[in-house]
Amino acid sequence: MRLTLRRAAAVPAFLLLLAAAACGEEPTLTPADAPSSAAPAVGGQTINIGPDQNRVRAGKVHAIAAQVPAAIAxxxxxxxxxSGEGSPPLVFPATDDTTLIGVETDLAQLVADVLGLEIAPENSSWENLFLGTKSGKYEVVFNNVTVTEERKDTYDFATYRIDQLGWQVIDSSPIKEIGKPADIAGLRVSVDSGTNQEKILLDWDEQNKQAGLKPAEIQYYHKYGDALLALKSGRIQAYFGPNPAIAYNIAVSGGSRIVGTASGAGPDLQGLIAAMTKKDNGLVKPVNEALTTVIGNGKYAEVLARWGLSNEAIPQSQINPPGLPRQGA
Structure with a gap:
């Protein structure tokens, strides 16, 4: 769920993000020598990757703001x-290498606006987002978190995007499609630990073992850039991760392609990305209503369009919907 890209090169091919397919592999994802005017473009519109974002903003809704628990407000x-380690177009550093930007920060800003609160961003590792939310350090997390049944034991969720995963291979790979467990039998594949895609991959691998097929060789890389290096060098044959980040890398770099997509909640359920709060702390309902408000007034659609993710829009925000099944269930 991370990408080490710090600033994006000029990429008219970013249009491919909308089609959720394309080609890219170059792991040198820090083109500091790119001209400052070089920026990604979606549908002919240049994406602002500087620290001055001029974000889409929303107005305070007093009836919703009044529901925020006093201790939080x-x-x-x-x-x-x-987790701002760099995952365009989700969360990544702006050209100042400090300011966090992306679709997640924009949506968090909208919610804060409706709640009448000033957004106070905190940068963390992926794992510490969960520990920090549980401890109360973070009041809410916007970071491409998928709803899962296990996570619902500890956290509350208000959904805001569909969750789509992708399989990435280099252009010269003989792999044409990955769409079912048998397709990864015997392959060297990479995934990030502690993610919903890891759970899906482990389940696929277990199905293959029970069917008498050769197990996959699973390698773990904390950073997406490391996985890309492994892909280029042949240490792995395929990478499994969030489709938006893969498609962004593909558009920026060229040289690889997506050979399959999957729901982040497994084969029987469309995965959903959600804002995450501490269980029963009273914040999820106003966050849900804030999301419902910006979906209804069009601000939400403006943000998704700005980052090329209109195809991940949802019609309404839900609280704690069915999520990725428990491992082994």
Missing amino acids: EDGKLTVGF
Whole structure:
């Protein structure tokens, strides 16, 4: 769920993100020598990757703001956890290498606006987002978190995007399609630990073992850039991760392709990405209503279009919907 790209090169091919397919592999994802005017473009519109974002904003809705628990509202801030290691177009550093930007930060801003709170971003590792939310350090997390049944034991969720995963291979790979467990039998594949895609991959591998097929060789890389290096060098044959980040890398770099997509909640359920709060702390309902408000007034659609993710829009926000089944269930 991470990408080490710090700033994007000029990519008219970013249009491919909308089609959720394309080609890219070059792991040198820090083109600091790119001209400052070089920026990604979606549908002919240049994406602003500088620190001055001029974000889409929303107005305060007093009836919703009044529902925010007093302990959270008293400082006038909404502390939002992000993992800003770099995952365009989700969360990544702007050209100042400090300011966090992306679709997740924009949506968090809209929610804070409706709640009448100042957004207070906090940068963290992926794993610490969950620990920080559980401890109360982060009041809400916007970071491409998929709803799962296990996570619902500890956290509450308000959905805001569909969850799509992708399989990435280099252009010269003989692999044409990955769409079912048998397609990964005996392959060297990579995934990030502690993610929903890891759970799906482990389930596929277990199905293959029970069917007498050769197990996959699973390699773990914390950073997407490391996985790309492994892909280029042949240490792995395929990478399994969030489709938006893969498609962005593909559009920027060229040289690889997507050979399959999957729901982040497994084969029987469309995965959903959601804002995550501590269980029963009273915040999920106003967050859900804030999301419903910006979906209804068109601000939500503006944000998704800005980052080329209109195809991941949902018609309404839900609280704690069915999620990725428990492992082994």
